[in-house]
Amino acid sequence: MPRTRLSLLLSIFGALAFLLALLSIVDILVPRPYDGVVLETDAPGSLRVREVLLGSGAERAGILPGDRIVGIDRTVLRSTGHAAALLARRDIGDSVPYLVRRGESLEEVQVELGRRFIGSASYLFACLLGFSIFGVGLFVRSRQREMRAAQIFFLLSALFLLFLVCRLRPASYGWIDGFVLEAGALALVLLPASFLHFFLVFPTPVPLRPRGGEADFASRRRRWVALLWLIYLVPAAVAALAWIAELRGVAGIRFIAGAPAASWWVLGIYFLLGLAALRINASRLTDPRQRRGVGLVLFGTLLGLGPFLAIAVARPAWLHTDPLAFAALVPLALVPITFAVAIIRFGLLDIRVIVRRSLFYTAVTALVAVVYAAALGLFNAFALGSRLAASPYFPLLLTLAVLLLFEPLRLRSLAWLDRFVLGDRWRLQEEVRELGRAISAQVDLQPVVRELVERLPRMLGLHFAALYLMRDGELVREAGPDTLPERLASIPGLHEALAERRTLVRLADLRNHLAGSAEAVRCLDRLEPTGVEWVTDLTSPRRRIGLVLLSAASGQIALGEEELALLDSLFGQAAIALEASLLLAERTRQAELERELEIASTVQSELLPRQLHFGPGWRVAAICRPARHVGGDFFAELPGRNPESRAIVFGDVAGKSVAGALRMMAAHEALQSLALTHRDPEALFELVNRRLHGAGGKKSFVALAYLAATDDGGVEYLMAGQPELLVRSRDGAVRGLPLQDHRLPVGALREGRYVLSRAPLEPGDLILGYSDGVIEAQSPSGEFFGDERLAETLSAAPPEPDGAIAAVLGALADFTRGSEPYDDITLVALARGGEGEA
Template identity: 40%
Template sequence: MTRDLSPAALRRAVVWLGVAACLLAGMSVVDMLLPRPYDGVVPEPYGRGGIVVRDLVPEGPAEKAGIRPGDVVLGIGNRMLNAPTDAPPELRRHAVGENVPYLVRRASQVFEVEVVLSPHRAASFGYFYFALLGAAFFALGVFVFVNRPEDPAAAVFYLLSVLFMLFFVCRFRPLSYYWVDYFVQMAGTLALFLLPAVFLHFFLVFPSRKVFRFADERPGEPPPPRALSALQRFLNGSPLLFTVLYTLPPAVYLLQMAALTRLGRPVRLVYGAPVLNWILLADYLVLGLLALFHSWWTAREKAQRRQILVLFLGTLGGTLPFVVFAVSFPSIFRTERYMAWGLVPMALVPLTFGYAIVRFRLFDVRVIVRKSLVYGVLTAMVTGFYALAVVAGSRLAAESTFFSSPLFAFTFGLVVVLIVDPLRRRLQAFVDRIFFRDRTDFQQALLEMSRAVVSQLERDKLHDLLTTRTAELLKLERLELLLPRPEDGALARPGADAVAIAPALPLGSALARLVVERGVPVRLAEIDPWALDEASRRFLELPTLRETKVLVPIATRGRLLGLMAVGPKKSEEEFGREDLDHLVTMANQGALGLEAAALHEQLTRRAEVERDLEIARDIQMSLFPRELPRLPGIELFGMSRPAREVGGDFYDFIDVDADPTGRLGLVVGDVSGKSVPASLLMVAAREIIYARAIADADPAVIFRDANRRIYAIKRRMFVSLSYFLIDPDALTIQYALAGQPAPLLLREGAGEAVEIPVPGSRLPLGAFRETTYDARTLYLRRGDLLLFYTDGLNEAMSPQMSPYGDERLKASFVRHGGRPLPELAEELLEDVRQYTYGAEQYDDQTFVLLRVTGTKPQGTGVV
C-alpha cells in the first residue's frame, strides 16, 4: 500500500538531491584539477572497439608521438582496450615521464608508437567557465528555495538550477581516464534527460499555473471537438501531464538506441547523448520560452509584464544560440571551441533571474544589498577608472613631445579629477534608484505612524493618516479605508454614499470571512470570483475596486475593525512580500489607533453623560424640599435614595392655603425610566401638580388635568403619583392614587400595619389621554403613623432576585414604629439594605413618614 509524500517530505527529498548533486559537481571539479599522467588524447566518450581519438591537446604527448585525430588507440602498455573507460587503470600503472607503447590503427594500418606521459590537469578555461556558470545556477536556486520553501514554483526552479549545474559541470568536461568519470558522466547524462522537462515544467507554473482555454464553449458557437476538449482537460487538470513531460526524454533515448542497434547503424553521440535527444532538449526549451511569452502576453499588470519581459529577453538571449546550434549544427558540440558559441550566452539566464530578484523581487524574495558594500564597489570602479586614465596619460606623455609638456599633464589631471566625482555621484544615484528606493521611506513611515497613533485620537484625522499619509509613504496610487457602518455593520468608506462612492461589504459575506480567516493581506488577483457569494462578487465588480490590488484586514483578537483597500504602486511594480509586511504593520497600527479612538469616543460620551447626570442630579435634588413644613400636631420626615446618578422618584410639599399652618399638599411620585429623561419628566410633573393644586385642591381634579398634560409632553413615559391633601385642623387626609402603592397606617397600640383603602381608579398619569380618578378621605387619630412610599422600597431585590415584599416592609415598619421619625427612616433603609446585601438596585427608594401628635377631631374613620 502506497501513500503520497507530504510537502515536508518532498522538500527534504529535493534538498538531499541538491546535496548529492553538489557533491558530484565537486568531485568533477576536483578530478579536473588533480595532476595525472596524461597522453594528450581527447577521446570519444562512448566509442567502442578501442579509443577513438576525437581531438588532441596541442603540443601534447600524443601529438608529439604522431597520433592524429580519427586514429583508434587499440592498446596501451601491451594491454588491449575496448572503450575509453579501460584506459584509466592502465595509465595509473605508469608514471609521469615514462615511455609507454601505444598500439594505433589508422585506416587499415596498425602500428605502434612511443608516448612520453606528461603531468596534466584536464581542466581547461572553458571548463572553468562551465563550472562557474553551474555554480551560479546552483547558488541562485538555493537562494530562492531557502527564501520560498513553500512555493511550488521556487522548488521547481531549485531543481532546474541543480540540473543546470550538473549539465554544465558533469556533462561538458574532458575525460580524465579515472573512475570519477563514470559517475559524473552518468549524472550529466541524467541531467540532460531531465533538464528540458524541468525547464518546461517551470515555465508552465511560473509566475502562475498555465490555464489553457482553446476548447472553451462559447455562447452562440458550436461546441469544440471532443478531442480538443479532452486535451484541454488533460493539460489543465491531469497529474499525468508532468509525468509525460519527464518520461519522454529517456523514452526517446531508449527507443532511439534500440532502433539503431536493431538496424545495425552506428549511434551518433554528442557528449554522450544521441542527436535526437539534443533536438528534443531544444524543443523543450522553445516550448518553455513560448510558455513564458504567453505569460507576458496575458499578464494584466504592467509591472508584472515588465518583470516577465526582462526574464523572457534574458532567457531567450541565453538559450537561443544553444537551440540554434543544437538543432542545426549538433556536431559542433564535439569541439570545445565551437561549443562555446552555443553555451557561453547561457550566462544570461542566471544573470537575468538574479537581476529580476534584486530589481523586481522575483518569487517574492527581497534582497538586502548593503549600501556600504555597493558604494565600496563603486568607489573601487571609479578608482580603477582614475588609475587607467593616469596610465593612459603617462603613455601618451612618453610617446609624444606635445603630450609630455607640463601644461598637458596639468590639464589632463584636472579633467580626470573633475570627471571622477560627478561619475561617482551619478553611479550612486543610479544604485539608490535600483536598490535603496523604499527602505528608508518605510522606516520613517513606521516611526511617524507610531507617533501619530499614540497622539492622535480624533477619528477623522486618524482616517487621514491611515489613507493619505500611508499612500504617500508607501508610494501607492490610492488607499481606501473601509469601516463598519453604524446602521448594519457593513464595511464602507466612512461618511460616503455607500452605493455610488464606497460600496458596502456585509460582514457575513464570503469575502469578509475569507479575509478574517486568513488574517493576512489578500491579493484580489488570486481570488476566484465564482468561489464567492453574490454580495462579494458585486463588491469586487464595482468601479471603485477595479484598481484595488490588495485587501488588508484591520483586526484585533479575531474582530474585524475594517479593511484597507490598497491600489497599485506608483512604480507599477507587483506587491512583494516586504510590501505586504509593510501593509500589515500599518494595519496593525491602524487597529490600535481605531481601538484607541473608539475608547476615547466612548470615554468622552461617558464623561458627557456623567456631566449631564450630575447636572440633572443637582436639578433633582433642588426639587426636593429643603426643609420640612411645620404643622400643628403633625410630624413629617422624608427620604429618597436614588438607584442611579439620577432617579425618577420625588416627593414635595405644597402650601395649598396662604396660611403656613393651613392645609398642606404632599406629592410622592415615580417616573417610568431612569436617568436624565426621568428627571426632566419629574420636574414637569411636579410643576403641573403644583400649578393645579394651587387652583383646585381636589386630588381627583388635579390628577385628571395633570394626566392630559403629561400625556402630551412625553408619550410612552408615565408618572406613578400619589397626592395627599393634609388638613391639620380637621386631622384628615384627602388623597388620590395613580399607580402608586397604598400608604401603610400604624395605629397606636394596634400592633400591625395596614394599607389605607385605595380609590377605584389608579392608573399612572400619562398612560392614557382620558382617564378619570377618584378621591378618598382618611380620618386621623392621635398617635397614627403613616408611611407614604414608592415601589422601590417593597420591590427591592436580593442577590437571588427575590423581592423584599410588603410583609417584610410592614414588619419592619411595626418593629421600629416607636422610634423618632429620622431613626425610623434609617432603620427602614437598613433592613432593606441587609436584605439586598449589596445587590444593585434598579429603582429608587423614596418615602415620607407622618406622625399625628395632636388631639383627635370629632369625626373618625375612613371615607
C-alpha cells in the first residue's frame, strides 16, 4: 500500500479512536436516571449484575452481584438498549419495579433511581493512561509521518486508547455503552499483531527495497508480506473461532474484558515474541545512545505490560475491582513514560526534542507537590479524631514535616530528572563549560585548535568540526576533515550576516539570508555537499579570527536555546584565546625578526670601514644612518687609479629595510671585487652596471658617487644618480660641482656610459657628499629639508669634516623634530689641508 494512502487511513483511524474514547467518557458523565447496577462485561446481552454501587437504589432494594435483570417497569427486557429506553422515560428519584432472577427464582423489587455516575478511580486512571499513550503516539507520528515504525506505533497507541478507555469502562444500559465496549474488545483483538509488527520494524526497519546486487529481492519481499498477513490473521482467527463457539453454546469458552481468553493468550505469546525481536534488533545497533534507548523501552514494556497481562489472565476480576485494578494499571504507566524518556533523551525514531529544563523542573515540582499534598491529606484523615490530632503540637509537627520532607524530596526528584531524563543534556553543558575553561587556560594555538576541533564533535555527537582562520585576507583551514575546501574566500557579506546573528546559524538559513550575494552562495555551495550544517563566526572586539563549521549530528543530542547559548559563550572564549595565541605568535615572529634585523644591522655596520684613507693632506669623515634596522646606503674605500692612491665611493640602493640591505650588500660586493682588477672608475662602473642589471628586478640599481684625489690637490669624481657634491670654501661660500650629462644609476640600463670629472680645490676647502635622504627629510608638516637649507647649514658649519657632518645632523634633527625618517641618510665629508688621514 502506498505510504500516502496508509498515512491517510491511519489518520482516519486515529481520529475515530479518539472520538470513540471521548464518547465513552461523555456517556458516563452525562447525568441520567440510574439504578446503581454495573453489568457484567464478559457476558454481553445477559444483563447479569457484576457489581452494585454502594448507597444506590439497587443496593437498598437488595440486588446482589450475580443476579440477572429480567424486567424493568413490568416490561420484559430484550437487550441493554431496551433497558436504557425504559429508564429514560423515568426521572431521578422515581421508584421503579424490577424483576430479578436469582438462581432459579424470580423476585420483584422496588428500585429508587438516582443520578448516574459509574466512573471509578481505576477507570479514570485507565483513561489518563490511554490518552497518555495516544499522546505519545500522536507526537511520534507528527514528527515522522512517513517512517513505518512511527506509523505502526501510532496504530498501537490508538488501539491501547480504545482498549483502556472503551473496554475497561463499567458496563451499563444503553446502545452507546454496548458500542464502545465492543470497539474496545475489537481493539484488544488487534493489539497483538500491531505490537509484534512494531517491534519487528523498530528501531531499524525491514528493508523493502533491493540492496545493491541483491538478486532475490522479490522473494524476500513476498516472505515479509506473507509474515505480516500471518501475524495479523492469527489473532483475528482465534477470536473469531472463540466467538463462533460461544454463539453455538460450546461449553468452557471464557471471556476476559469482553475478549476470548484465547485472545489474551495470543497477546501474551506475541508479547514475548515482540520482546525477543526488540532484543535482537537492539543487538544489531552500533550507536550506544540508541542501544540505551532501546534498552529503556524494553525495560518499560516488560515491567509495564508483563504484570498487566499476568493479572488479566490469572485474576480477570481485578480489572473491574477497585483498588485491585491499580495493581494491573499502575505498572502499565511505564510504557508511555519510558517511550517518552527514550525519545527525549536518546532520540529514538530519529526524533529530536528540545524541552526547556525549567519546564521539566516546574512539572516535577508540581507533581511532587500533588503527591505530598495527597500524602498529607491521607495522614490528616487517619489522624483525625485521634489523640495526636487533639494535641496542641499537631500543627507544629505537621509544619515541620512539610519543611523537612518536601524540599529534600523535590531536590532528589530534580536530581533524578537531571541524571536520567536530561542526562545527556546535563553532561553536554558540563563538558562545554569544562572545554571553555580549558580553552581559556591556553596561550598556544595548537592546544586551542585541538581542544575545539577534537572534543567538540565527541561532546555534541557530530561527524566533524572544522576551524578556518584568517590568513593574508582569506580563510585557511586550520583543522577539520580533508573533504572540506583548503581555502575559502573572505566574503564581507557572509561575515556581516554571521556577526549580525551572533550565534550558530544553520547553513540553510544562511543561504536564504544571503540569496542576493552570488559570491556568498558559491561559498555555501562548496560547503553544503561536505555535510556542514552549522556555521558561526569567530570575532574578537579587535578583529575577525575565522569560522567554525559543524556537521550534522551523528547521535541524537538536540541543541536547544540553553545549549546554543553555551556554545556561543564557548566560541567567544575560543575567539579570545585564538586571538591571544595569534598575537603571541605574531609577537614572537616580530621579536625574532627584530633580533634578525639587529644581527643584520650589526653585520651591515661591520661592512662599513671604521676609517677612510683618501690621500696625504686630506681629512675624511663619513656616517651612514639607516631609516630602519638595516638600510640601502653605504660607503666604502676602494683602490685608486695608482697603486698607492685610494678612492671613496658611497651609494644609495633602490629600496629600504631588508630588501634594500640585500641589494646594498650585492652592490658593495660587486664594487669591492671588481675594483681589485679594474681601477679605472669609468670601466669599473660599466662592469658593476652590467652585473647589477643582470641580477634582474626593476629595482636592482644603485645611485653611486666616486671620489679620488688628484696629484695637484684637486679631486676627480664620477656621479651615477647621486645629488651634486657641495664644496665649502674657507670663507664659507658653498658651491656645487658640475654634474655630467649622463648620470643614470648603476644597473638601471644594460649599457650605461659613465664619465669621470675633475675639479680643482684650494687648501681649506671641504667637499660634502650626501644621499637624497638628507634633502628629502621631512618636517612634521611635510616640508622637505631641501638643497638651500643644506647649503646654509654647510656654510655655517665648522671647517672640519667631523664638525660639518655633526652640524648637518643637528640641523636635520631640529628640522624633523623626532619624526621617523623616510629614507636612509649618508654623509661623506673631505677637507684638503694637513695630514691625509682622518
